[in-house]
Amino acid sequence: MIKGVLFDLDGTLLDRDSSVKKFIHDQYDRLHLHVGHIPKDEYVARFIELDQRGYVWKDKVYQQLIKEYGITGMKWEELLEDYLNDFKFHCVPFPNLTEMLEQLKNHNLTLGMITNGRGQFQLDNIKALGIEPYFDRIFISEWEGMKKPDPTLFRHALNTLNVQANESVFVGDHPGNDVRAARDVGMRVIWKEDRFWSHADADATVNDLSEIPLLIKELILAQ
CATH class of the missing domain: 1.10.150 (DNA polymerase; domain 1)
Incomplete structure (x- = not known):
């Protein structure tokens, strides 16, 4: 599940x-x-x-x-x-950001974020997007003392959120730091397609954030 x-x-x-x-x-x-x-x-x-x-x-x-x-x-x-x-x-959000997060929260899913970067700088950007309240926990590399693609950071996030790797999905744009790193700890992965990268070995690919809730629903029904 x-x-x-x-x-x-x-x-x-x-x-x-x-x-x-x-x-x-x-x-x-x-x-x-x-x-x-x-x-x-x-x-x-x-x-x-x-x-x-x-x-x-x-x-x-x-x-x-x-x-x-x-x-x-x-x-x-x-x-x-x-x-x-x-x-x-x-800060410019990708289209359909808040609508996507709203749909996921309405399905009682636990939401987390793992981002590399300076702590207060990244938190300020998250707040500027107006999305901080949607997340149960936000993990920023400077404050966590480790950064992606370190598997320890992913495991720490999962443990803190109290979800197993096989019960969770990671959504990211970087083929290595996000996609491969999350797969290596046993998570399902959705690649947010980025024109800078030609390929990522993900379970699914999205171009628009609005596609994510349906993909999550399909994964749930497939269990």
Whole structure:
């Protein structure tokens, strides 16, 4: 019987690519006095390139931007602080996010989230999406002291939520950190399709979050 559904955050529930673009456009406009000598499109494109879809922390990104473009009047620490404080105001959810979570909660499923990242930063983004109340527990790598794809993190989450691996489904976008890692601990896996990756060895694939409740229902009926 399926009793629990666990989710990744970035690229699964949060449209991080759109959020980053929205944020960096706004940062350029707000800090135009310091970065205005750089063409806006170039600043945005270079930030996105250096960010590598979130796998490079922003201290290194801003240090490189200052070095390359000779940004003066602001230290990289101040640019990083601006990112930490302001990104939450630019969070873009994938379509049908709250409706999907609402349907799952209405079926009395235990909901959890496992996400890599800085603790307060990720929690601020989750709150900005308005989805924190739907989750029985949220596990953020910094606060848990371990990160995906460490199987210990997945087992810890399952134990805390009091669901067995074979009673749960994980939904994520990364073929390794999410899909393979969850399968390795015995969970069913739904891949939230991402154009950046060509394939993931999941039990099912979705393009839209609205497809998830039906897939979960089919898994329950198949038991």
